[in-house]
Amino acid sequence: MDKGKKIKKKRREPTYERKAIEMAREHYETQKQKAIHERRVFRGLQIIPTKAYYDDSLGHKPGENNWVGYGFDVHPYVFFGAGTLLLTFIIVTIMFKEQSAVFFQSVLDGIGNTFGWFYILSANFFVITMILIASSDYGKIRIGGPDALPEFSTFSWYSMLISAGMGIGLMFWSVGEPIFHYMSPSPMFDVPASTPQSAQVALGLTYYHWGIHPWGIYALVGLSLAFFAYNRGLPLTIRSIFYPLLGEKIYGFWGNIIDILSVLATLFGLATSLGLGVKQVATGLTYLFGSPNTVEFAVILIAAITFLAVLSVTAGLDKGVKLLSIGNMYLAGAFMIFLCAVGPTVYILKAFTQNIGFYIQNLPQLSFWVETYYGAEGSNWQNPWTIFYWGWWISWSPFVGMFIARISKGRTVREFILGVMIFPTILSFLWMSSFGGSALWLQIAGKVDIASAVSKDVSTALFVMLENFPLSQITSFIGITLVIVFFVTSSDSGSLVVDHLTSGGKLDSPIPQRIFWAVMEGVCAAALLMGGGLVALQSASIATGLPFTLVLLIMCYSLYKGLQEEDYHARIIEKITPATQTIQIPLGEGDSTTKIAPPATSSQGR
Secondary structure, eight states, X not given: OHHHHHHHHHHHSOOHHHXXXXXXXXXXXXXXXXXXXXXXXXXXXXXXXXXXXXXXXXXXXXXXXXXXXXXXXXXXXXXXXXXHHHHHHHHHHHHTHHHHHHHHHHHHHHHHHHHHHHHHHHHHHHHHHHHHHHHSGGGXXXXXXXXXXXXXXXXXXHHHHHHHHHHHHHHHXXXXXXXXXXXXXXXXTOOOSSSHHHHHHHHHHHHHHTSHHHHHHHHHHHHHHHIIIIIBOOOSSGGGGGHHHHGGGGGSHHHHHHHHHHHHHHHHHHHHHHHHHXXXXXXXXXXXXXXXXXXXXXXXXXXXXXXXXXXXXXXXXXXXXXXXXXXXXXXXXXXXXXXXXXXXXXXXHHHHHHHHHHHHHHHHHHHHOOOTTTHHHHHHHHIIIIIXXXXXXXXXXXXXHHHHHHTOTTOBHHHHHHHHHTHHHHHHHHHHHHHHHHHHHHHHHTSOOHHHXXXXXXXXXXXXXXXXXXXXXXXXXXXXXXXXXXXXXXXXXXXXXXXXXXXXXXXXXXXXXXXXXXXXXXXXXXXXXXXXXXXHHHHHHHHHXXXXXXXXXXXXXXXXXXXXXXXXXXXXXXXXXXXXXXXXXXXXXXXXXXXXXXXXXXXXXX
């Protein structure tokens, strides 16, 4: 009996190997935190490229052919090419405002009617590609090499993802979009407008537009940039992603074209977000202080907030974007929790739960629905919604992708894809359910006619809703503050990304150069507002997103080739590595370690 108890007790005790593994894990976590706290401080989105198994740079250095002078250090073809096209667009838009408005509307309709199916198919392809890579053996590859450690904590990582990815859009559309769909649901569902059925469809469609599709696009660009920069030693620019296909040609004509397209897509994607944000800030100030809600006042606001973005640009990533992003996350979280507490709490939670099921159930059909059998009625619905969103996400992707790449060193490919696609999606759903659900609850109960306010000016939707809950003046002011900070973080990190693209991947570029691009983003947003308002913002996104969609499709294959080569070399090195392995276990607070080497197993006699 005693012998049996001893055997049982012995089995419960951790084995020596398990103890060693636990201690090794603790050591890994210690080293990870050390890497986070002792990492080099960067002023911007620059990196020092590293490599895992081999170096593709072949002696090329970022910015080796740059033009330097007057406080600038730029790649001449990309900087002057993109700058000339952008300035031409701004000048023509401002000079011909009325003609520009008509032109933007025709662009929105023309691209949507002709290439809408292409946007829909491409967005699905990007999401499927990311899911397949995450579930494959390539998911084990670590960004930065096998020994790389994360530079930012998980919370900081997620905070910067949300702030850079969708901040202004979540604020602008969280009330307006569900109410729009409630009044005019998609023809796909064939439900009457302004009914309980259309309320569910409204949040389901909002989930679709803010779900895994945009984050799948961001994950593709971010992973591609991070892999080729950190694992292959190439500059952190879009052209580097195409090295497996173009080789040394990425430093020539085709590389320049790719980066120019990336710059234009990024600038117009940013201008769309900044324009929406300023419209909402202007409306909020009108509600609170009676300020004029005019285009001219919006332009003044753009100038003022851009000045704040310039101050953040000069502070760099750690002191600027990171601190603002984390602070904004806390404020936004408190804002959402407050609304859930004082609003229809149970209704919000029920809507969140039910619409997740609705989203999952209808996602396959929604993802491939292109209005083929609805004629003009269908076209009028999808173009300003799904097609606009897909174009917006694609044009926004170089900025968000490069930003995500910069902050994601040390993550595995699987951790990267799942982290980028799942957590922000769930948080977006919860946010939309809180604000959009509260608005629908008020509308259905007949407490306030938010629908009329949305029809008149969608930027008023948030403030009309907040008026019906306690402390409306304070919450409205918080909403304005959130939009402003989201504006600053987007402009800040966006200008750093554009600056990075136009400096040939230079590790550190002059501050005047960063200021130049921050100002250009504000000027571009102002020009679009003056030349056509919301329609101009929407058409600019889908117009620049169209050619960049082709770039992303080719990017999928290039990334696959790169991961395939990385996995092949990893397997070769694993095969030639001796069977004897060394486990380092820390003995104390110092650096002293003991090495335990299990005896190599002999192959003789097998």
